[in-house]
Amino acid sequence: MSHSELYVEIDRSAYTNALSKSSPITKTFFALSALIICVSVQTFIVPVVVFIICTILILGLAKVRARLYFNLFVYPTYMLALSCIFLALFFGSGANLIEISLPWFTWSIFKSGLIMSITTFLRVEGALSCLFFLVLTTSITDLCVLLRRIHMPQVMVELSMMIYRYIFVFLEISEQMSLAQTLRLRRSGWLNRIRALSMLIGSLFIRTLDQGERTLAAMNARGYDGDIRILEDFASPKKLVLLGIVIFDVLLVILLFLTLNIGVI
Amino acid sequence: MLFSLEKLSHRYSDGTLALDEISLNFAQGERVAFLGTNGSGKTTLLNHLNGILKPTSGNIYFEDKPLSYDAKSLLNLRKRVGFVFQDPNDQLFASSVKQDVAFGPLNLGYTSEHVKQLVDDALTTVGMSEFTDKPPHFLSGGQKKRVALAGVLAMQPEVIIMDEPTSSLDPIATSDILHLLLKLNKEKGITLLLATHDVDLVPLFADKLYILNKGKIVSEGTPKTSFSNTELIRKVNLRSPRIAHLFEVLKKENNLPIADELPLTISEARREILRLIDQAVKETKKTSN
Numbered sequence: 319m320s321h322s323e324l325y326v327e328i329d330r331s332a333y334t335n336a337l338s339k340s341s342p343i344t345k346t347f348f349a350l351s352a353l354i355i356c357v358s359v360q361t362f363i364v365p366v367v368v369f370i371i372c373t374i375l376i377l378g379l380a381k382v383r384a385r386l387y388f389n390l391f392v393y394p395t396y397m398l399a400l401s402c403i404f405l406a407l408f409f410g411s412g413a414n415l416i417e418i419s420l421p422w423f424t425w426s427i428f429k430s431g432l433i434m435s436i437t438t439f440l441r442v443e444g445a446l447s448c449l450f451f452l453v454l455t456t457s458i459t460d461l462c463v464l465l466r467r468i469h470m471p472q473v474m475v476e477l478s479m480m481i482y483r484y485i486f487v488f489l490e491i492s493e494q495m496s497l498a499q500t501l502r503l504r505r506s507g508w509l510n511r512i513r514a515l516s517m518l519i520g521s522l523f524i525r526t527l528d529q530g531e532r533t534l535a536a537m538n539a540r541g542y543d544g545d546i547r548i549l550e551d552f553a554s555p556k557k558l559v560l561l562g563i564v565i566f567d568v569l570l571v572i573l574l575f576l577t578l579n580i581g582v583i
Numbered sequence: 584m585l586f587s588l589e590k591l592s593h594r595y596s597d598g599t600l601a602l603d604e605i606s607l608n609f610a611q612g613e614r615v616a617f618l619g620t621n622g623s624g625k626t627t628l629l630n631h632l633n634g635i636l637k638p639t640s641g642n643i644y645f646e647d648k649p650l651s652y653d654a655k656s657l658l659n660l661r662k663r664v665g666f667v668f669q670d671p672n673d674q675l676f677a678s679s680v681k682q683d684v685a686f687g688p689l690n691l692g693y694t695s696e697h698v699k700q701l702v703d704d705a706l707t708t709v710g711m712s713e714f715t716d717k718p719p720h721f722l723s724g725g726q727k728k729r730v731a732l733a734g735v736l737a738m739q740p741e742v743i744i745m746d747e748p749t750s751s752l753d754p755i756a757t758s759d760i761l762h763l764l765l766k767l768n769k770e771k772g773i774t775l776l777l778a779t780h781d782v783d784l785v786p787l788f789a790d791k792l793y794i795l796n797k798g799k800i801v802s803e804g805t806p807k808t809s810f811s812n813t814e815l816i817r818k819v820n821l822r823s824p825r826i827a828h829l830f831e832v833l834k835k836e837n838n839l840p841i842a843d844e845l846p847l848t849i850s851e852a853r854r855e856i857l858r859l860i861d862q863a864v865k866e867t868k869k870t871s872n
Contacts, residue, residue: 490720546677549682
């Protein structure tokens with residue numbers, strides 16, 4: 319999947335998944351509590367459990383397409399794998415696992431460094447699955463309403479709402495512009511591509527300024543006074559589900575303490 | 584009079600004179616169309632009626648009071664005079680249909696229960712209630728246009744101004760919007776002001792027509808009287824509705840005895856054709872007797 323396809327697919331999933339109508343409070347509470355527990359541990363088991371549970375919820379309960387879900391992991395995992403390799407190679411102390419001796423220099427890979435690298439990898443992947451759960455099941459509108467309810471600064475919420483909306487407008491415009499360039503036989507070659515891209519970015523920038531002005535006029539025409547008010551209207555959380563999440567979190571913490579010692583190879 | 588314009592002129596900051604001493608009046612419940620080519624000043628004129636633009640000179644009276652431009656009076660005006668923009672992407676800024684339609688009524692300070700009711704009603708009126716929670720980029724052009732209209736309807740205006748209501752819509756969506764507007768006019772008594780360059784649309788919709796050319800009003804009257812002046816219509820680079828054109832040709836080239844006021848719509852054409860046939864039958868009877 320290309321980048322823009324991926325964005326559109328994530329967005330589509332947020333509106334069409336089987337959990338889209340459930341309360342954003344519940345979904346956010348689940349994702350954030352699992353995320354916090356997942357990143358606050360130094361063991362292997364808890365992140366793996368969180369990852370499995372989130373994956374089951376996303377694929378089984380929310381019925382998100384597996385291809386989309388696993389595609390989301392591709393880019394972060396590249397980055398993560400690189401960082402973890404460096405963690406394993408250069409960090410740690412104490413007993414060394416492998417020692418490479420050269421006449422002028424000894425390079426050790428430590429056991430603690432290797433453990434750190436693996437736990438970091440698992441923690442991040444677990445945390446990602448929590449975030450993807452939130453992103454794939456909850457629409458931006460619901461998140462904005464939620465952010466307003468927990469008293470996030472208004473300007474941030476307004477900005478995210480409008481940026482979200484106009485990403486899609488300009489995505490479409492830039493795709494059209496790029497297509498128009500291709501159809502008028504944009505010459506190949508690196509320099510020509512850069513030149514065409516710079517033209518595209520330039521005219522897109524002008525379009526955004528223009529769009530901003532016209533949208534402001536349209537907002538003024540409906541009585542805009544500097545504050546965008548949001549209609550707070552979404553499903554309220556079910557107490558039973560919230561209780562279930564709390565029990566799940568408690569179980570995770572218990573598991574965490576039980577596995578504290580197993581965590582080390 | 585609901586709106587009176589008195590020698591309204593507008594000059595843009597780049598020096599173009601977009602409106603040149605325009606004077607006109609509309610009464611409540613009228614369906615008014617502004618016809619003109621691109622750049623004739625239609626949009627500029629309509630932008631004045633909702634306080635988006637201020638006149639360079641001249642006066643605008645709403646219910647016999649001059650418009651004032653402080654925040655409170657503007658809010659008051661905009662509650663009563665809604666404006667639907669040409670490109671729905673300009674107007675739909677919120678992340679979901681519901682939030683966008685709720686924007687106007689929330690600005691009027693209504694409680695959220697009341698706003699929810701207004702949003703539901705407006706979306707039902709335009710037939711978009713099943714899209715309440717969808718983001719605007721999921722919608723087609725015609726659907727976006729209807730949501731934009733709902734965003735204005737939710738403020739319960741007495742006047743709706745629409746700039747090119749049918750541009751870039753397919754035939755079905757065009758006819759849907761048209762019927763919706765006529766229904767609003769009939770059932771709720773909403774005054775409709777439309778800018779368009781779709782000449783075939785005008786006779787179906789308007790009971791009053793202004794033709795603009797280079798910032799001036801060149802013709803004023805019912806669609807029938809205005810379109811009968813075919814010379815003027817050509818001079819300002821417009822054309823007659825297809826049906827009127829057909830009857831004009833039949834009259835000129837084939838010397839058929841067609842009425843001076845050319846038929847503009849299908850139903851008028853039907854009536855005229857039946858009248859001609861009737862007349863011809865009578866004449867043949869006379870001659871055969």
